[in-house]
Amino acid sequence: MQKILFSRAVGAITVSAGLLMLSACQSRHNDPAPELVAKGQAISEQFVATLQPTLQAAMQTGGPVNAIQVCAVEAPRIAADLSASSGWTVNRVSLRARNQRSAVPDSWEAEVLADFDRRQLAGEPVGQLNTAEIVGDEFRYMQAQAAGALCLTCHGADISADVQAALDQHYPQDMATGYLAGQIRGAISVRTALD
Ligand code: HEC
Structure with a gap:
């Protein structure tokens, strides 16, 4: 007893x-402090605002195969430049990563991405799908990115043979095709150490 x-x-x-x-x-x-959230948001927006015109220009001048080459070089470079200028770590991640070196999410990112998918299914607009959280001794922020019509050229279900060949060459373990318009392709993920 x-x-x-x-x-x-x-x-x-x-x-x-x-x-x-x-x-x-x-x-x-x-x-998390509102200034941190605002900065995380600003850095994520800057990433998209820098990459998008680069991608569009490369598509227009040399077509999608050329744009894949540009993207392969410019996307990591933009992330590195932004990391250097902001002092934060800037990256893109996806549950179906194309770049297996940089885009495979860690466990926190994978949970947030799964949550983004759930929130989108529940009707939240993609622009509002972000998460800001203090994790251990870091502040972390993620903003979802949806696959729009332009994106489907290289991430969609109906990829042309030359684009597929270029993807196979650069990314033999690519998982980032087969998306439908509007689905969440991935997210910008930024983090900074707290004092
Ligand atoms: C010309 C082909 C092309 C187009 C169009 C394109 N992408 Fe990509 N995407 C790529 C390539 C190549 C990579 C890998 C870049 C790297 O090595 O970092 C990539 C990587 C990504 C990543 C990083 C995660 C991962 O899987 O590596 C995200 C997120 C992403 N693309 C979203 C988009 C969105 C959103 C659009 C439309 C606005 C888009 N992409 C349009 C070729 C393209």
Whole structure:
């Protein structure tokens, strides 16, 4: 009898400690400083605003095969430049990564991407699909990116033979085709260490 009471008490203590920890985490997670959120958002927007015209110009001058070559060089370069100028780490990730070196999400990013998919299915517009959170000693921010009509040339279900050949050459382990218009292609992911 005593033994049972004891184990019940231990159980109750464990549960309440767990709840305490959970609520501590939640209050931290939900409370990043607005300046950090605004900066994360600004860096993500800058990434898109820099890459998009580069991609469009490359498509117009040399077609999609040329644009793949440009993208392969320019996308990582833009991410590196932005990381250097902001002091934050800037990257793009996807649950179906094309660039297996840079775009495979870590566990936090994978959870956020899965959550973006759920939120989109529940009707949230893609522009609003972002997450800002303090994770350990870092502030992290992600903004979803949907596949629009232009994107489907290289990420869609109906890829031309020359584009497919160029993708096979540069990205033999490509997982980033077969998307439908409007689906979430991936996200910009930025992070910075907290003082
Ligand atoms: C000309 C072909 C092409 C078009 C058009 C294109 N992409 Fe990509 N995309 C690529 C290539 C190539 C990469 C890999 C770049 C790298 O190596 O970092 C890539 C990578 C990405 C990534 C990074 C994650 C990953 O899987 O590597 C995202 C996110 C992405 N594209 C979204 C888009 C969106 C959104 C559009 C439309 C606005 C778009 N892409 C249009 C070729 C293209």
